[in-house]
Amino acid sequence: MRELERKHGVTWRTVRKALDSFRPEPRKKLPPRATGVDRYKPVIDGILRADLDAPRKQRHTVTRIFHRLVEEHGADVSYGMVRCYVAARKPEILVESGKAPLEAFVPQTH
Known part of the structure; x- marks a missing residue:
C-alpha cells in the first residue's frame, strides 16, 4: 500500500x-472556473459583431482583438485565452446573425 501511495x-x-x-x-464534476477573459467577453462580442458588416480586409484578427483589449481596456489576459474564445464564439455569432447556416449537409452519390 505504501508503494502505491508514493x-x-x-x-x-x-x-x-x-x-x-x-x-x-x-x-466529481467540478464547476467551470472563471477565466480572465470573462470580463471582456461583451467587448470581444461587440468587436466580432461590428466585423460582420466590415469588408473582409478590414475585419479584426485575433491578434488585433488581443492588442485592443490590452491597449484600450488594460486587460491582463493571455493571447491563447482570447484566441480560444474567439475561435469558439465567431461561428456562433455568424449563425445568430443569419450569415452562416446552422448545419451543412451534402449528400454523396456514387
Missing part, C-alpha cells in the same frame, strides 16, 4: 478505497 501521490485512505471496491467511484 507512486500515485495519494493518501492511504484513497488506496484502501480503491483496493476494497470492485469499481472506482466516479469522479
Whole structure:
C-alpha cells in the first residue's frame, strides 16, 4: 500500500478505497472556473459583431482583438485565452446573425 501511495501521490485512505471496491467511484464534476477573459467577453462580442458588416480586409484578427483589449481596456489576459474564445464564439455569432447556416449537409452519390 505504501508503494502505491508514493507512486500515485495519494493518501492511504484513497488506496484502501480503491483496493476494497470492485469499481472506482466516479469522479466529481467540478464547476467551470472563471477565466480572465470573462470580463471582456461583451467587448470581444461587440468587436466580432461590428466585423460582420466590415469588408473582409478590414475585419479584426485575433491578434488585433488581443492588442485592443490590452491597449484600450488594460486587460491582463493571455493571447491563447482570447484566441480560444474567439475561435469558439465567431461561428456562433455568424449563425445568430443569419450569415452562416446552422448545419451543412451534402449528400454523396456514387
